[in-house]
Amino acid sequence: MSIDTALPGDHRTDETGRGLRFVPAPPADxxxxxxxxxxxxxxxxxxxxxxxxxxxxxxxxxxxxxxxRPRRDDDALADASTQLREYFTGTRRNFTxx
Numbered sequence: 001m002s003i004d005t006a007l008p009g010d011h012r013t014d015e016t017g018r019g020l021r022f023v024p025a026p027p028a029d030x031x032x033x034x035x036x037x038x039x040x041x042x043x044x045x046x047x048x049x050x051x052x053x054x055x056x057x058x059x060x061x062x063x064x065x066x067x068x069r070p071r072r073d074d075d076a077l078a079d080a081s082t083q084l085r086e087y088f089t090g091t092r093r094n095f096t097x098x
Contacts, residue, residue, distance in 0.1 A: 026053070031070035034077040038088045045077045046070055052080045
């Protein structure tokens with residue numbers, strides 16, 4: 001599996017200038033979903049093996065998975081869920097690579 005890194009000046013580069021990492025999405029049958037209750041509503045995390053590939057915010061009605069949302073498995077994205085909860089409680093300001 002290769003990892004692309006955005007170059008400085010690229011629109012995908014974060015404020016630190018190090019760039020964001022992009023990895024290929026896992027096959028659809030390996031994706032799992034997790035729902036995190038937040039002050040803005042339920043946020044749906046989608047990924048595989050603790051790699052977050054999608055974050056759906058409340059009110060976003062676009063259909064990304066015509067075959068249905070990936071199977072719910074809160075353990076599959078536990079780290080991402082924890083970081084999101086910490087952000088909304090005010091104990092986290094930055095996210096680690098997920």
